[in-house]
Amino acid sequence: MSLPVITRFAPSPTGYLHIGGARTALFNWVYAKRHGGKMLLRIEDTDRERSTEPAIAAILAGMTWLGLTWDGDAVSQYSRAARHREVAGQLLATGHAYYCYCSPQELDAMRAKAEAEKRPIRYDGTWRDRDPKDAPAGVAPVIRFKSPQGAETVINDNAQGRVVFANRDLDDLIILRSDGNPTYNLSVVVDDHDMDVTHIIRGVDHLTNAARQTQIYVAMGWQVPDMTHVPLIHGPDGAKLSKRHGALGVEAYRAMGYLPAALRNYLARLGWSHGDAEIFSTEQLVEWFDTKDIGQSAARFDFAKLENLNGHYIRHMADDELVTALLDFLPHAEGGAALLAMMTDTRRAQLTKAMGGLKQRAKTLVELMQGAMFLFAVRPLVMDEKARQIMADGGRDSLQAMLKLLEDSTAWTAAALEADVKAFAETQGMKLGKLAQPLRASLTGTSTSPPIFDVLEVLGRDESFARIKDQLG
RNA sequence: GCGCCCUUCGUCUAUCGGUUAGGACGACAGCCUUUCACGUUGUAAAGACGGGUUCGACUCCCGUAGGGCGCACCA
Numbered sequence A: 001m002s003l004p005v006i007t008r009f010a011p012s013p014t015g016y017l018h019i020g021g022a023r024t025a026l027f028n029w030v031y032a033k034r035h036g037g038k039m040l041l042r043i044e045d046t047d048r049e050r051s052t053e054p055a056i057a058a059i060l061a062g063m064t065w066l067g068l069t070w071d072g073d074a075v076s077q078y079s080r081a082a083r084h085r086e087v088a089g090q091l092l093a094t095g096h097a098y099y100c101y102c103s104p105q106e107l108d109a110m111r112a113k114a115e116a117e118k119r120p121i122r123y124d125g126t127w128r129d130r131d132p133k134d135a136p137a138g139v140a141p142v143i144r145f146k147s148p149q150g151a152e153t154v155i156n157d158n159a160q161g162r163v164v165f166a167n168r169d170l171d172d173l174i175i176l177r178s179d180g181n182p183t184y185n186l187s188v189v190v191d192d193h194d195m196d197v198t199h200i201i202r203g204v205d206h207l208t209n210a211a212r213q214t215q216i217y218v219a220m221g222w223q224v225p226d227m228t229h230v231p232l233i234h235g236p237d238g239a240k241l242s243k244r245h246g247a248l249g250v251e252a253y254r255a256m257g258y259l260p261a262a263l264r265n266y267l268a269r270l271g272w273s274h275g276d277a278e279i280f281s282t283e284q285l286v287e288w289f290d291t292k293d294i295g296q297s298a299a300r301f302d303f304a305k306l307e308n309l310n311g312h313y314i315r316h317m318a319d320d321e322l323v324t325a326l327l328d329f330l331p332h333a334e335g336g337a338a339l340l341a342m343m344t345d346t347r348r349a350q351l352t353k354a355m356g357g358l359k360q361r362a363k364t365l366v367e368l369m370q371g372a373m374f375l376f377a378v379r380p381l382v383m384d385e386k387a388r389q390i391m392a393d394g395g396r397d398s399l400q401a402m403l404k405l406l407e408d409s410t411a412w413t414a415a416a417l418e419a420d421v422k423a424f425a426e427t428q429g430m431k432l433g434k435l436a437q438p439l440r441a442s443l444t445g446t447s448t449s450p451p452i453f454d455v456l457e458v459l460g461r462d463e464s465f466a467r468i469k470d471q472l473g
Numbered sequence B: 001g002c003g004c005c006c007u008u009c010g011u012c013u014a015u016c017g018g019u020u021a022g023g024a025c026g027a028c029a030g031c032c033u034u035u036c037a038c039g040u041u042g043u044a045a046a047g048a049c050g051g052g053u054u055c056g057a058c059u060c061c062c063g064u065a066g067g068g069c070g071c072a073c074c075a
Helices: A019-034 A053-066 A078-093 A104-116 A184-194 A204-220 A250-255 A260-268 A282-288 A303-315 A319-332 A336-341 A345-361 A365-375 A385-408 A414-428 A432-444 A452-459 A461-472
Strands: A006-009 A038-043 A097-100 A142-145 A152-157 A161-166 A174-176 A199-203 A226-230
Touching (some): A006 A019, A006 A199, A019 A053, A053 A250, A053 A260, A142 A204, A152 A226, A161 A204, A199 A204, A250 A319, A260 A282, A260 A303, A303 A345, A319 A365, A345 A365
Parallel strands (some): A006 A038, A199 A226
Antiparallel strands (some): A142 A174, A152 A161
């Protein structure tokens, strides 16, 4: 009976897709999926000064990486300017708008005066009821919306509840600039209406706009869409997202080694909840999502939790899938290109084999990459400090003896090697860990690397031993 | 300054008048263990403040404080 659900994500291409925008896109996407509807994508590029092509590309790429697909082609809002002008004309014709001949300078003065007198900063309605015949010559007018006076404008918001604005607090906003281009609030209403958008999900920073837009819908006799205003995401320090953390584009999260699925899961839990559910698939999210379960207070972005979640997703991914994910990640990682250049079928096989041990100790793809460095290590290796220490302490013989044992061993599995070496360590009166650790560190050069036996088995013992021998001289 | 919104462990949150206020991350401690991890067990940790309403408030109302958003010929 009800209309098919149509949501939209409408970013302005003045920068990358930041984390708040990504969550808004996620919610719109999930909501559409939940109701078997569509999510449209509209690029709000009416600000010709600040909109850029690279920004559009970054937004599309970010959404694609996150797996948030949109229906149909992305719509350029600017391309619809003629229709916006048409509607402005209708508003003019029906008495819901009027020409205003105030110059920008006059408006600045008006604002400054209001501020000085500590009055609300609003347009004073100078031209609201003035006869256009009084218009000063040579001034290109703007068109202002005639905001209804008296009474109030009510927003029934799924997340924010019933929000009431006194109409006197909403002044006559400009809907068409003096150069004939439409402004945001007009364009949004016209586009959402024309695109048959049924549900608007966006940040609370648009709440006041929602009131102004509602007035335009009413003036045009159009149905006001269902609205949900999502609380904002703050940086770890509680203030707004700064450049150092939250304000990063999603591509930065990609470069930090986060998985799209983990980021989706994390983002969903910021401002939305489903009982005690913490870790859930996107399918479950789609099944559970309801705008009524969105909270009202802003959330801080917590990298520690994202990292934990990401580690969980890495650990639970199949080895071959993880290898694919890692390979896809490499081009976006610092130093990743070099590794990619060294990739061979042999190394790929080794990588897959090592994945079981590697993924247990990696929280991000960056750490996974670092853990796999031993596969790319080139001689001469740098001797680990602990190994040096053990040798200095007189443990040199033990290390060499262990090496001999490994060479002589007929055991070919990590478990068998382990058993042999364990027995050996006891005869030496040394703790196995004390021997194994420096060997591993010398081989891998990292602290997040897998156990020595995994390393030996993956590399093939001959090669490993040769490397270790180089080190022990 | 004006308008709107928000306020439960350090962080994300559950609770929809009656709970020992629950979970997760993080922290700390124990166990597991050849290292690092993983896993596992446990501990500490919260209703901003002040008034109401009510037999009973985290939950409803008012105020205070703090925070956020908006107030462009930006979106």
